[in-house]
Amino acid sequence: MSRPRIAVIDFETTGISPAQGDRATEVAIVLTEGGRVVDRFQSLMNAGVRIPSFITQLTGITNDMVRAAPPAEQVMREAARFVGDVPLVAHNAAFDQRYWRAELALAGLEATQPFACTVLLSRRLYPDAPSHRLGALADWFDLPRSGRAHRALADAEVTVELLAPDATPRRGRTRPRFPARAAGLHQGQGAALSGRGGGRRMSLVADALSARLFLALWPSAQVREQLAAHVAQWQWPASARVYAPEDWHLTLHFIGPVPRERLPQLLHDLHAPLLPFQLRLDRPEAWPQGLAVLTPSEVPPSLTALHGQLQQRLLAHGLPVQERAFRPHVTLARRATGAQAPTTPLAVHWPVQGYALVESTPHEPVRYQVLWRHGGQGVAIRDNGRP
Numbered sequence: 001m002s003r004p005r006i007a008v009i010d011f012e013t014t015g016i017s018p019a020q021g022d023r024a025t026e027v028a029i030v031l032t033e034g035g036r037v038v039d040r041f042q043s044l045m046n047a048g049v050r051i052p053s054f055i056t057q058l059t060g061i062t063n064d065m066v067r068a069a070p071p072a073e074q075v076m077r078e079a080a081r082f083v084g085d086v087p088l089v090a091h092n093a094a095f096d097q098r099y100w101r102a103e104l105a106l107a108g109l110e111a112t113q114p115f116a117c118t119v120l121l122s123r124r125l126y127p128d129a130p131s132h133r134l135g136a137l138a139d140w141f142d143l144p145r146s147g148r149a150h151r152a153l154a155d156a157e158v159t160v161e162l163l164a165p166d167a168t169p170r171r172g173r174t175r176p177r178f179p180a181r182a183a184g185l186h187q188g189q190g191a192a193l194s195g196r197g198g199g200r201r202m203s204l205v206a207d208a209l210s211a212r213l214f215l216a217l218w219p220s221a222q223v224r225e226q227l228a229a230h231v232a233q234w235q236w237p238a239s240a241r242v243y244a245p246e247d248w249h250l251t252l253h254f255i256g257p258v259p260r261e262r263l264p265q266l267l268h269d270l271h272a273p274l275l276p277f278q279l280r281l282d283r284p285e286a287w288p289q290g291l292a293v294l295t296p297s298e299v300p301p302s303l304t305a306l307h308g309q310l311q312q313r314l315l316a317h318g319l320p321v322q323e324r325a326f327r328p329h330v331t332l333a334r335r336a337t338g339a340q341a342p343t344t345p346l347a348v349h350w351p352v353q354g355y356a357l358v359e360s361t362p363h364e365p366v367r368y369q370v371l372w373r374h375g376g377q378g379v380a381i382r383d384n385g386r387p
Contacts, residue, residue, distance in 0.1 A: 035163070044065055046068075134162075234332070246368075280296055280350070330348075
């Protein structure tokens with residue numbers, strides 16, 4: 001098994017937004033393998049724009065320096081070759097990702113690498129930090145520095161130190177473990193990783209680089225109204241966590257974490273023929289672990305066939321499928337031990353005309369986003385879903 005690889009990237013720029021005409025002046029990338037630095041790339045770049053004086057004061061990069069540097073397009077082509085398809089990590093990744101995409105586009109290249117953000121990692125792991133700026137975290141952890149702050153290579157190397165797997169904790173604080181799960185998922189290895197501190201140290205970088213997916217029947221507004229009327233018939237204990245109407249669905253297959261760069265091919269391969277059919281949900285049940293669900297008293301053959309066809313497509317894609325028997329249901333509530341189901345329940349009549357690929361957040365509170373719908377006529381529909 002190859003060791004996990006991640007590339008930590010940092011840009012210095014003339015401003016905050018390429019959409020406003022700002023350009024990159026320097027890029028640095030530190031390639032890590034299994035948490036160790038194995039290679040570096042750094043270059044100033046000449047984008048043909050003037051650097052404001054306050055930026056020079058901040059970074060030390062002058063107009064004369066970039067005037068003598070290689071053209072930006074040349075530097076970005078070399079940077080793209082250096083990175084390849086390795087996942088990228090940055091401190092405040094939204095900023096660096098904007099420039100990565102914009103500068104590659106100007107060089108005639110497409111940005112396909114997934115990004116993860118160590119600012120988000122820091123906020124989750126260290127909510128008591130005085131600040132989540134890179135310099136402040138470096139001071140807080142006494143991280144070693146290899147150069148001037150606000151120079152690309154120095155900042156990228158500090159970010160690597162923030163993720164170091166074997167760094168000795170200082171001032172009694174424990175640093176985050178290197179997110180090996182992120183690169184493992186990039187290579188199709190879905191083993192979970194937690195560092196010191198158990199579940200709290202589940203790799204947030206992995207969450208950003210992968211999507212937690214499942215296939216489901218996603219109800220229309222009319223079906224949700226019927227489900228809401230049925231839910232109102234239940235008597236819920238105080239502990240019950242009743243799902244919001246927009247979260248009700250019938251899971252066909254739980255897929256689990258998938259690297260985001262695999263999504264386009266996965267969407268292409270998940271087309272299964274589907275003839276519209278009627279689903280009648282009429283049997284409320286209390287399941288173990290406090291689940292309250294609504295199931296069909298009779299499973300339509302078309303639903304069983306769809307489940308089987310999608311299972312074959314997932315297996316062909318090298319993705320795991322659950323081996324337990326398919327028990328179609330809509331989960332209405334959790335922590336519902338002691339809930340009383342209605343004695344004469346309202347049945348839900350669901351005209352099924354398609355299915356959806358859905359992403360769920362890995363942390364509480366769980367949120368769902370419909371990434372794609374497959375209609376009854378085989379038409380793929382992009383759907384931004386619910387944020």
